[in-house]
Amino acid sequence: MSKFIRQLLPFATLTLLIAALSALEPDTFLTAENFLNVLSRSSVNGIIAMGMTAVIISGGIDLSVGSMMALAGMVGAGVMLKVGGPDAGGAAMVVGTGVGIGTGLLCGLLNGALITKLKLPPFIVTLGTMSAFRGTSYIINNSKMYDVPTYTFLGQANVLGVPVSVLILALVVLAGFFVLRYTPLGRYTYAIGSNREAAFHAGVNVDRNLIAIYGMTGLFVGLASMIQMSRTISAQPTAGISLELDIIAAVVIGGASLSGGRGTVIGTIVGTLLISFLRNGCTLLGISTNIQLVVIGAIIIGAVALDQLARSKAEAT
């Protein structure tokens, strides 16, 4: 009963926010165009947040996603330009995209391997790779960005009136939902986060599953990176600075527990949209970005505080 209410909380907040903004700014906010716009802006964060959700449920954390996004972009774009020249054509774009996503995957697997094989805390490992990935993405082109003027499909094209990035986001959300709910990998993710020793004694191959989880996160980061690159038709070594904090915030607002064992895909996507609509609303209302930061900070603390409150109520009654 009250567990239900707890899970509804982020939803309710999101609905309230949308209702309020619709009332305040009916002409600019409540339009299909604006909604699609917000969704497509959410796509990069939303996709990465799916991976982060699994990582956090498993009791870990991935601080390197922002740097990883920059690195995947730089490597993908670099290869694309090598293969196809400044006006890279279809084939070069496909190769570059594949390499970019693959880079993300490799980075994620590296995180997973370091965490499990060296038995280091995820916080430390990804703090380290956060720095290393960032450094590498600067080194690749001497701190300069790459322009990829022809690379517009993922970030700017529409299919049947819907942005491609939004379609990809939808697919990734479905995939995340499916994995966490219907596959052993998802189940083991919850078990490892809840009690790693117990999972191990129940025959769960903890290391392999953790590597898969971090690898999957890397894959999603690679994908998100390609969308980001296409949106700005460039790859920038400075992309995604402090992105990890936004992502973690979205996951936590969605009800996941940083101590592991708890979290849902639906919660995370609601958390992501909450942050995006808030930003969008503030912009439309002419509220400065500085104030937006303060508001988002308050929401993070408020959401988790409410969640805790509902939880202790549920336990005490």
Add this chain to the structure above:
Amino acid sequence: MNAVQPQTAAPSGTALRMQGISKRFGPVQALCDVSFAARAGTVHALVGENGAGKSTLMKILAGVYQPDAGSVEIQGRPQTLANPAQAIEAGVSMIYQELDLAEQLTVAENIFLGAEPQGPLPWTVSHHQMAIQTRDLARQYDFDLDPATRVEDLSTGDCQIVEILKALRRNASIIVMDEPTSSLSERETVRLFEVVRQLREKGLAIIYISHRLEEIIELADEVSVLRDGQLVHSEPMAQLDIPQIVHHMVGRELNDYFPARSVEVGPTLVEVSDLSSEAGIDNVGFDVRRGEIVGMAGLVGAGRTEVARAIFGVDKKTSGRVILNGRELNIDSPSDAIASGIALLTEDRKRTGLCLELPCSYNITLPNLEQIGMGSLIKPTQEVRIAKEAGERIAVKWANPEAPTDSLSGGNQQKLLVARWLLANSTFMIFDEPTRGIDVGAKAEVYGLLNTLAQQGKAILFISSELPELFGVADRILVMRRGKLVGNLVTKETTPEQVMHLAAVEEN
């Protein structure tokens, strides 16, 4: 010198009176109008089946839960116990069923948690003082503990001792022990009883929860029985015996406590030889035949659990072979072991057994997804149905299989683990203290299940600290001492004294 007040022995005033206590958890009425009183200088046993409400009643006394109705009086004074700190202040100390220590801290730090002696400077802690006082306290009660050991390095048995010392340090007037002996060896149990008697002499009220009725006969002055959240009986021990207590607990007679063993023992199924591990077991070798239940006795720390862990791939083997069904197994991890047909029900359900915040059904199916045909795709409704069936086979008491595991009583959590391994359908099943914390009725069910599993042609290794159940169920009894196998006895041809002797005596 001002005269120290002589310890007045056993004033028999009422130390505790709880009246009209009710408590509901969602749909579950855990306690209904319970009135309970305990006198100073007595041991008051609180018994009842799993989920009867014993722990809940005591958690209300400890300020962990707030009752929906009812009042608590301590030493004649009404109390509001809004939180554990207030309960401790009022003189109540709890030793929980689920050990609750700060694992990263040392023995001394745990014992003095929240009351650390001050060091030479303000805001500092005198570790020296803590160590001295801890050692004194331990010596006073004949415990042998190094104050500087970290709790995570202690065995379950030693953790229990730290819990007891912590309560003693607080000078409580009421000490509640929720199944304190479920993880102690026979010898430690005897020592604990001495401590309890000492405390009783000093005039404390001890509330003692246990599923081991023999202990209650030995220790208790009074017995109260809870059944389905109601206090159904309260009487001086002198007027009761075990069958009567059981009758009050379950509301019916309980016959055939141990199953009749009539299993055809077949050819050798499991051969363990030269098994040594980094955890300190030394050249252990034994075999188990098809349909045979082999018991394993030994003191806490004798290496019984370590044998199980080495076979199951938890601890690294330094030598040894495990042959199952004529095939030598190469096991490096629990998942290898499970895939080869070995199951291990671990002794510590909180640490190595259950994922407490996940649904019960998840915990039952966790190692069995492959087994139930969900190795690549989980079908939630079907999974819940399978978990429900498995749980019902041993009468798990839950709101439903999707309820969070930590909403179950301790004994019912233990039953989940039994249900899990029944579902796994392995060939060689190792049960490490499977009846820890479960009530008489459920124990009889577990014994029956072991028997049924043996009848189905499985090989069973049954580790237990309770000799009566080993003698009641096992065909053979292995005895461990200090990491070595020192006895391999046919149950019918031996006696508990002989087993104890082998387990305890030091060769020199």
